[in-house]
Amino acid sequence: MKSESFCGIHENAFSKRLKIRKYPGCVKDETVIEAWYKVSFEDARCFIENNDLIERKIEQGKMLQNPWIKLITCEYTNTATGKVRRHWSASLRPYIQGYGCDGTTDLNIHTLANRLAEQQGLDYPALMIRAYPGEFSLANDFQWLRDEIVLAETIIPKDINADLVLEDLQEINNYTLAMEFGIELYNLGVISTDWAKIREFQDVMKHRIEQDVDDWLTKYGSFRG
Secondary structure, eight states: OOGGGSTTBOGGGGSSEEEEEEEEOSSTTEEEEEEEEEEOHHHHHHHBSOHHHHHHHHHHGGGSSSOEEEEEEEEEEETTTOOEEEEEEEEEESBOTTOOOSSSOHHHHHHHHHHHHHHTTOOHHHHHHHHOTTTOOTTSOGGGGGOHHHHHTBOOOSSOOHHHHHHHHHHTTOHHHHHHHHHHHHHTTSOSOOHHHHHHHHHHHHHHHHHHHHHHHHHHOOOOO
C-alpha cells in the first residue's frame, strides 16, 4: 500500500495489519476492501497527519490499560466505471462500555450485547432477525459476533451493564433492536425500564401524527407541484 493511497496517512502506519475483508458496497456495482491496523500512540502521532484527532484519542485513552489506535481503511471500487474512492478512520481501543459510537464501534457494541444475551439465556441473533427481518434471517452466519479480533479489542466486564448496552445500541441507530432486547431484559427482571410501555407510547404518538396528517390533507388537500 502506497502512502498516496489514503490522504493523510503515511505508509509506515500500515505495518501491523489485523484483518482485511472484502464485501459488496451499498452502491450498485461497488466493492469494498476494508483493512484494520493496530497503531501505537507514538506511531499514530508520526504517521497520521490529523494531529488534533489523534491527540483527542490519546487524551481519552489515558485511563485505559495498554491503549492503542485502530486505523481502518476502506477502498470503494466501482466495478462498472473503475472509479475508486477511499476513506479512513481512527478509533481508540480497547473499547469499553459507554464509549458510544465513533463510526467504527458497531461490532464492539454488538459483541457486548451478544455476550449479555448469552448470560441471560437469550438468543441475540434471533432478536436481530426479529428487529430487522429485511436484513437478517436464519440463513445468516452470525459468527462475526464472536470475531477473535473484536473480542480481543473489547473490554467485556464480568457484570455487563444492561442499560449501557441498550444505550450503545441506540448510539449506532439500532433503536428497534434496543427495543426488542430491552423488552426481553425487562421481562427477566434485569432492568427496571419497561420498554414495552415505551414502545406502546411511541406507537400511540405515531398513530396520532399520522391521523393529524390525514386530517390536514382531507381538509386542505395534498400538495401540488
